[in-house]
Amino acid sequence: MSEFDSGPINTPDTGDTMVSITNLEGKITYVNRVFMRVSGYHEKQLIGFNHNLVRHHTMPRCVWHRVWKRLEKNDEAFILVKNSSATGTEYWSFSALYPNYDAQGKKVGYCAVHYPASESMIRLIEPIYAKVLEAESRDFNSGLDCLEQLLKDAGHDSYSDYLLEAHYKEAPTEPSGRPGYQPTYARQTSSNSAAWPFLNTQINIAQGVHLGLATLVTAAGQYFYSASPWFLLYPLIVFAVIVYIRRIVHRALKVLHRVHHTIKRSKMGEFHHRVNDISGLGEVGQVAWEMNELLDQMQSFYLEADSAFQDVSEGQEHRYAISTAVSGAPYRSLEQLNTGLDAIRQVRTIRSRNELMSKLNEVNVGCLVPNLTTIQTDLSAVIEEIRSALNTSTENRQDVEASERVIETMLQQLSNITGVLSNIQDLVIQLDQDGSRVVEALTLISDISEQTNLLALNASIEAARAGEHGRGFAVVADEVRTLAGRSKDAAENISRIIDTFSERSKQMRIASEQAGGEAEALNRDIGGFHETFTRLATSAIDTNKRLAHASDKNFTILAKVDHIVYKQRTYLGIQDTQEHTEAINAVSVDHHNCRLGKWYDEGIGYEQFRHLNSFKKLQEPHEAVHKCARFAVELASNNWLSNPDIRDEIVAAVNRAESASDEVMSLLDAMVEEKHHSHYS
CATH class of the missing domain: 3.30.450.20 (PAS domain)
Structure with missing residues (x-):
């Protein structure tokens, strides 16, 4: 070991x-x-x-x-x-x-x-x-x-x-x-690296005195006591010892020079210099070690302070100054530095949030005002449409009231016509009865004529036969006279009937004239009524067109308001993903499940507008609005406070969403105008 x-x-x-x-x-x-x-x-x-x-x-x-x-x-x-x-x-x-x-x-x-x-x-x-x-x-x-x-x-x-x-x-x-480093281990290191415990600064004087005394003693011994020649080796031994000690001292002085150089360079801010190869130098080695370890602490302190400040300024959220390499005042300074770094992070967080919110507000305000202006313009147009529809409705009301009075007059005229027609019907019945009597009279005359003809024929025959006998002819003559009388009566009856018929015909002509006048007046009234209701129908059609246009325009306004609300929810979600979860859920809806998407895919929009060019162009920017908004909110869930690149991406995504939203609003307007332009041409 x-x-x-x-x-x-x-x-x-x-x-x-x-x-x-x-x-x-x-x-x-x-x-x-x-x-x-x-x-x-x-x-x-x-x-x-x-x-x-x-x-x-x-x-x-x-x-x-x-x-x-x-x-x-x-x-x-x-x-x-x-x-x-x-x-x-x-x-x-x-x-x-x-x-x-x-x-x-x-x-x-x-x-x-x-x-x-x-x-x-x-x-x-x-x-x-x-x-x-x-x-x-x-x-x-x-x-x-x-x-x-x-x-x-x-x-x-x-x-x-x-x-x-x-x-x-x-x-x-x-x-x-803890004073810094273990003093026990320091003493262990000193003892391991020293030839003897201490190196005194007076060693040079001692060496000189020692060498002088050795020489003096040797000379005195030889001069006064005739000492052995081996005694002359004593000064040489002392000299050798002094040379050895001076070598150690020279090495120690060299180390001290390096210590001086290291301290001098450290004063210039270069804390990476150290003194090594100092074993066997006793207290000089101890000083060198202590200086090295002091520089270790100083370098650790300044490196950590500088690096921590720089890293925090570059946005590294988890960077703190590591204080375990130092002790005492430097340790407390680094701990206070960490407290200051926390304050800097808070300030930077607030600044980053304010910076992002400022940029987003600039985009928001820059786009919100034009959007509101567009809505104002649309609302004005809708108000004009409604006012025009109201005027048309007023005219229709007046026409309807006039038509109501005309209809009442027509009803009275129709009642009169009904009475006249009833009288004509009675006259026609009487004429029919008179005609029947005329027919009967004519039948009687026809019978009489036939009989007269027959009698005349018989008279002619009888006259031819009788010759002188004329009595039969007399009978025939009597019958002829009778028939003639009856014919006269019949003629008189026919004359009276004809007179009566003429009178009835005259009455019938008068009734017909009255009926014709009433019918002519009715015809004029019906003509006026037709013109009135024609205008009413035209007005109703125009009103329907205008109301249809207003209805479509109202939906585009609603869609625009939906877009503005959707974008505002996007801004809320970006601002705080934890607090505005409801807004984030609303933003997460894709472009098929929002109000406009359903209107586009399967609602009235698909039924009434799908043949229009502007309708076909609507899906792409509408999809872009949702994708860009969701992407911006997803980016906001990352550490955008300490990453300016993420903040720039969020702003860019919001700008893309706003641009696509403007295109959606423009296409909605174009779609309505494309559908209704022929109505007012």
């Missing part, structure tokens, strides 16, 4: 912080005593060797590759690392790595601060590393993808964010009464 081993190792003790510094090639130029104690290696076994000397063979190489890529970009890097001690025992540490720069800002190497790792971090990462190592063995590049995906599956955004957040939440508090 190495002299720096302290027993079984899993992770640095609470309060211990390991520090290592490398050049640009990754070769170690400095390690502190905690690093040597935990790793089990001596300083000479580490300085000049590549840092992967302590890497455990089960630690994925791709994770270290990721770290070096970040360092090459002059960025900080964090890693939960599994290392191997000099005895082969594995141990874990949470390491933060930073670039080192000289006074001119040139990168000269890297500094790594290794903190104790919590058991929960190791339990989560160790099985993940095993899977990453397996993926790395198949394809080196797939190892990092596997690492990020496994962490996301475990509920974490990224590898670095998880390490920072977990270490901050689980970092041990400063042990009470």
Whole structure:
């Protein structure tokens, strides 16, 4: 076991912080005593060797590759690392790595601060590393993808964010009464590196006096006592001892010069310089170690303060200054810094929210005013349509009232016609009866004529036969006279009947004339009534067209209002995804299930408008409104407060939704005009 081993190792003790510094090639130029104690290696076994000397063979190489890529970009890097001690025992540490720069800002190497790792971090990462190592063995590049995906599956955004957040939440508090580093171990290091306990600054004088006394004693012995020649070796031995001591002193002075150089460079802001190769120098080595460890704390303090400020300014939400590498006032300063960083995050959160809300409000107001103006214009048009329909309705009312009076007159005239026609009917009946009597009279005359003719024939016959005998002729003559009388009576009756018939005919003509006049008046009234009702029908048709146009226009207004409400809900959902869940649910409705979508797919719109060109163009921008709005709300569920790219994407998505909404409103207007333009042409 190495002299720096302290027993079984899993992770640095609470309060211990390991520090290592490398050049640009990754070769170690400095390690502190905690690093040597935990790793089990001596300083000479580490300085000049590549840092992967302590890497455990089960630690994925791709994770270290990721770290070096970040360092090459002059960025900080964090890693939960599994290392191997000099005895082969594995141990874990949470390491933060930073670039080192000289006074001119040139990168000269890297500094790594290794903190104790919590058991929960190791339990989560160790099985993940095993899977990453397996993926790395198949394809080196797939190892990092596997690492990020496994962490996301475990509920974490990224590898670095998880390490920072977990270490901050689980970092041990400063042990009470801890002065910084263990004084016992400091004394152990001093005793291991010193030839004797102390090196006095008066050693040069002592060496000179010692050498002078040795020479004086040797000379006195030879001169006064004739000492053995071997006694002459005494000054030589003293001289050799002095040379040896001066070599040690020269080395110590060289270290002090390097300490002076390191302090001088540190005053210029270069905290990455350290003093090494100081074993065997006693109190000078102790001073060098204490200075190195002071610089460790100072560098850790400034690196953490600078990196934490820079990362927070760049929007890293989980970045806190790691305070476990320092103690005392620096520790309290970093804790106060973390409190200040929380305040900065709150301010940045408010600023980010205000920035996004300001941009969204600009878009909202810029689009809301034109939308409201459009609605005002549409409402004005609807009011004009309704006013026109009202005027037409008033005219229809007047026409209906006039028609009602005409109808009453017509009813009276029709009643008169009915009475006249009734009289004519009576006259016709009487004429029919008179005609029957005429027929009977004519029948009688016809009979008389026949008899007269027959008698005349008989008289002629008898006259021819009788000759002288004329008595038979006399009888015939009497009958003829009788028949003649009867014919006269019949003629008189016919004359009287004809006179009566003439009178009836005259009455019938008068009644017919009255009926004709009444019929003519009725015809005129019916003509006027026809014209009135023709105007009424035309007005009714016009009213129907206008009301149909107003109805369609009202729906477009409703659709526009729906769009405005939908967009306002989108803004609410973006502003706070937790508070406005109802608004988010409303935004999640697709373009087929909203009011306009149903009207378009299966309602009146599909029945009455599907043949129009503007109707066919409506679906694409309507779908875009819903997709862009949902996308903006989905983006808002991410960490947009610390990511300006997400905020810009949200604003861009909202702008696309507003543009598509404008196109939808324009097409709705065009669709109504396209349907009704022929009604007013």
